[in-house]
Amino acid sequence: MTSKVVSGWGIDGVTTFQRGFPLKITWAGDNTALGKANLGVANIRPNVVPGCDKSTHGSGLNGKLDQWFNVNCFAAPPQWGFGSESRVDSSLRSDGLKNFDFAVFKKTSFGERMGLEFRTEFFNLFNHPQFGFPGTGFVGGTSNSNNGFGKVTSQLNNPRLIQFGLKFLF
Template sequence: THLLHSPERNPAIYGPGATASNLNSRRPFAGIGPLQVGESTGWSKYHALQLTLQKRWGKGLTVLANYTFSKSIDISSYATIEGNSAGPDPFNFNNNRGVSDFDMPQRLVVSGIWEHPRLTNYNPILRTVLGGWQSNVIWTAQAGTPITILSGVDNALMGIGANFADLTGVDWRPPSDRSRGQEVQEWFNKAAFRVNAVGTIGTGRRNQLRSPGAWNADYSLFKNFSIVEALRLQFRAEFFNVFNHTRLGAPNTTFTSPSFARITSAYDPRIVQLGLKLIF
């Protein structure tokens, strides 16, 4: 697959005496400065196993389950000609090889629809208030998205930046029996990384780690009320993240940041939305 990306084609060449202040004088075309060129030299690979199960029961109940086991690998996940998208090494794109930014090795989605009984044998008031509703639920569980540990310092001195952090040899995986608070404070072992050595892009690699996985459930309830033959009023009640389950965001991935390895964000809490729709 030939994918569009934009590598730096006028990088500063590292050598004795190289500093951040003489970047432009070390470029092959010193009078131009940074030069990104749109090229179809990117590539990607994707493999997946997809399973689907659908079951219709009596009395208006339907369940659909989809499971995906996959792996996506590339050297650049987004087609762009604005800015460098080929990683910190313009001489070997494969040094930016890793799982795709959107890679999600496992994802399970279960949805269900239940058409409530119409209560046709009940009195009109109960039939109108309680009968004929429809419940919908979507439950999703998925692995975390990939993250890259960055040095935070352009020690490669090529004027590109986004240097990888060096690996220290310490396992980045922390103990598995930690509390949620400990995970938030240090999602991965900070001792596993350090600033990259001068003249190198870093010994780490793109998308080596993952942010927290998550699960979420959304629920909706609605009913159509007939006004006249061709006119209906639909009432909807929608509950996003119905259980108000905390879904952690990605940790800070820049080694030189004071909040390195710390999670400082989360996805939306429960949101309730009520609505009326006129259908004609």
């Protein structure tokens, strides 16, 4: 009887780490002076203010959700032109993945061919939030006048989830 209680235990786990994706900063105003926002072009690259540190406010340094990056470093592009910001900015990144899943289980045999397996599974074991992308587009002449620009307003994962399972083996 003691061997049935002590034996048959096991653990499983999955750990995921991933660096955040680079951000694409865009501007969606009218730089044609025709009253047409970019003549059908969805979003174009803004200008970067020379000497401005784009990552000052967040992007892993301070991690403030309402100031993920320094929004004052971006301005409207020149009339009839593209801005100086790169298409994808590798110096500004979204939040990465840090996830731990864990399970503990107990198998108990009844005879030669039958048994039970009881499992307890933990998804997002440490209840660590994974934040969504910050707002990366702005309209108008100044980037600091847009409410969502540079702010994280969503969460990508679920809170901790605990699941129990009982399996009849035959």
